[in-house]
Amino acid sequence: MNDLNTTYDIVIIGGGATGCGAAVDAASRGYKTLLVEQYDFGKGTSSRSTKLVHGGVRYLAQGNIKLVREALAERGRLLKNAPHVTGTQPFVVPVFSLWEKFYYSVGLKVYDILSGKLSLGKTQLLSRKKTIELLPALNPAKLVGGILYYDGQFNDAELCIDLVHTAERYGATVMNYTKAVGLIKEKGIIVGVELADTLQAGARDQATSGSEHRTSVPAPQKVSCKTVINATGVFTDAVLQMDDPNADTLVYPSQGIHLVIDAKHFKGTNALMIPKTDDGRVLFAVPWQGKVVVGTTDTHVDHIEAEPLPLAEEIIFLLDHFNRYCNAQLTKADVLSVFVGLRPLVKAAGTNVSSMLSRDHTLVVSPSKMVTITGGKWTTYRKMAEDAVNNAVFIGRLEGGKSAAKLNKKSKSSDKSVERKCITKDLPIGDLGDSQKLAEQLLKEAPSLGAHLFQEVKKISSSDGADHSVGAYAIRAVDVVVAARCKYVKTVEDFLARRNRLLFLDARAAIEIAPAVAAILQKELHWSNEQREEQVQSFIQLAQQYIIQ
Numbered sequence: 001m002n003d004l005n006t007t008y009d010i011v012i013i014g015g016g017a018t019g020c021g022a023a024v025d026a027a028s029r030g031y032k033t034l035l036v037e038q039y040d041f042g043k044g045t046s047s048r049s050t051k052l053v054h055g056g057v058r059y060l061a062q063g064n065i066k067l068v069r070e071a072l073a074e075r076g077r078l079l080k081n082a083p084h085v086t087g088t089q090p091f092v093v094p095v096f097s098l099w100e101k102f103y104y105s106v107g108l109k110v111y112d113i114l115s116g117k118l119s120l121g122k123t124q125l126l127s128r129k130k131t132i133e134l135l136p137a138l139n140p141a142k143l144v145g146g147i148l149y150y151d152g153q154f155n156d157a158e159l160c161i162d163l164v165h166t167a168e169r170y171g172a173t174v175m176n177y178t179k180a181v182g183l184i185k186e187k188g189i190i191v192g193v194e195l196a197d198t199l200q201a202g203a204r205d206q207a208t209s210g211s212e213h214r215t216s217v218p219a220p221q222k223v224s225c226k227t228v229i230n231a232t233g234v235f236t237d238a239v240l241q242m243d244d245p246n247a248d249t250l251v252y253p254s255q256g257i258h259l260v261i262d263a264k265h266f267k268g269t270n271a272l273m274i275p276k277t278d279d280g281r282v283l284f285a286v287p288w289q290g291k292v293v294v295g296t297t298d299t300h301v302d303h304i305e306a307e308p309l310p311l312a313e314e315i316i317f318l319l320d321h322f323n324r325y326c327n328a329q330l331t332k333a334d335v336l337s338v339f340v341g342l343r344p345l346v347k348a349a350g351t352n353v354s355s356m357l358s359r360d361h362t363l364v365v366s367p368s369k370m371v372t373i374t375g376g377k378w379t380t381y382r383k384m385a386e387d388a389v390n391n392a393v394f395i396g397r398l399e400g401g402k403s404a405a406k407l408n409k410k411s412k413s414s415d416k417s418v419e420r421k422c423i424t425k426d427l428p429i430g431d432l433g434d435s436q437k438l439a440e441q442l443l444k445e446a447p448s449l450g451a452h453l454f455q456e457v458k459k460i461s462s463s464d465g466a467d468h469s470v471g472a473y474a475i476r477a478v479d480v481v482v483a484a485r486c487k488y489v490k491t492v493e494d495f496l497a498r499r500n501r502l503l504f505l506d507a508r509a510a511i512e513i514a515p516a517v518a519a520i521l522q523k524e525l526h527w528s529n530e531q532r533e534e535q536v537q538s539f540i541q542l543a544q545q546y547i548i549q
């Protein structure tokens, strides 16, 4: 570990959507940037979303046109800049009265108009017959018709890793399993950050020694910096209080769960959207990666956990609503995986109902020169990152920043020649084919790496009798090797939860396949047999939480 031997312009704490986005923004403007994440990149809320790149139809009903317009613009940019992890998803809203048909069709037409040139497809009114044709699982009782509209969909964890790659491409230093544990100050101003390695003792050194990747550089204990961005999601208050033990708390965490079910229970390619459930929430059933994601809930929680658990009533709520709207009688046994995320909602005066809290983001600048950014949603991560970096550049008096008067104004700056503007609106996201090239090269050298881990697939199919689709489990040995060498994988969980999404898609299948993945990672990351076994056991323990007992 080093001792204050490098000075970063910006240290970003938190490797979720917001922090990774900020790292891309800062590095691509030419700032010396360090991104630290206490676990794996995306391990927090950013791998646990409903996977929608959306403007937020329901915020329209709340009259928040500005938020929706901004999110729709970001939706368009994200689909353009990261086409390999995003796509267009058709949604059908079933309606059960003529009034509903009128109300939702007007709303969804406005939604489409607000997206302007970035529209993903025209909103259409549907007859009863067409609605049933597009949503064959729908319960037709009392159905009047429907509305078809389009939104975006993505692989959240994959996008997170792609953002890390992009930041690195522009020179950022990125460190997973590195926790910010203290802020170093001089005269009340932050001048550095204390960092701790969070991988189990010994595992990290061995894990990284065989990798050519940048993360093989050991984490410095202390790094100096000119400014800090706190992008720690639901952990925001802990970092705020690291800065000032008397700081007011900002975050009102709200839990949302998703149930993943087999596609045989919800056939077709269209998603179901119920705009108003019993508790005023939106309910989705969305085809994703060969399965169907049903969500979500909105439950305030007092405790913040890295692995939040679903509440029994949340599971019942989703099953009941799915069964009510669809021709299925699902039980807990039909759930392949349940995953839970915590929304970093920002507290507001006058309400403690989390579904009423704003999904807009909040930015706080501390006197110590720390920028805290929280709230918002995945879809708007780029704009959040831009705002955070603009403010960090200003308070850190970094070269190329705008003057105070111009920070939040659109007027032209007189020092334009030196201003380092945000370039992320049109910046392609990803590793630009590096991992693909590595896979091709490895397969040339050792074609056997192309073999799918099919043994496990057959075992899974026969042991639980479920109708699994092979595609979801088509993990090749080469995918695991590439993930270890250039996708920052340090554990079995990193691979099975966030590089391949098997833990989220079918937790039992992930348990079955874990030993095969661990055996490949053992070679790549130079684990001992004990470490390999430890990895498998700790993954199994975690995966049990994704299975409804």
Ligand SMILES: Cc1cc2nc3c(=O)[nH]c(=O)nc-3n(C[C@H](O)[C@H](O)[C@H](O)COP(=O)(O)OP(=O)(O)OC[C@H]3O[C@@H](n4cnc5c(N)ncnc54)[C@H](O)[C@@H]3O)c2cc1C
Pocket: 013, 014, 015, 016, 017, 018, 019, 036, 037, 038, 039, 040, 041, 042, 043, 044, 045, 046, 047, 048, 049, 050, 051, 052, 053, 054, 178, 179, 180, 181, 231, 232, 233, 234, 235, 239, 254, 255, 256, 257, 296, 297, 340, 341, 342, 343, 344, 374, 375, 376, 377, 378, 379, 380
């Ligand atoms: C149920 C649910 C569904 C959602 N669905 C959607 C959707 O469909 N579309 C959409 O656009 N948005 C959606 N969202 C919102 C979106 O997922 C979040 O707004 C976004 O992921 C938040 O990203 P973040 O980077 O702020 O937080 P996080 O992803 O939680 O990242 C913060 C990171 O900081 C790390 N960290 C904390 N403390 C430290 C420390 N001291 N040192 C180092 N690292 C630290 C954490 O480990 C964590 O990884 C959903 C949210 C939920 C909960």
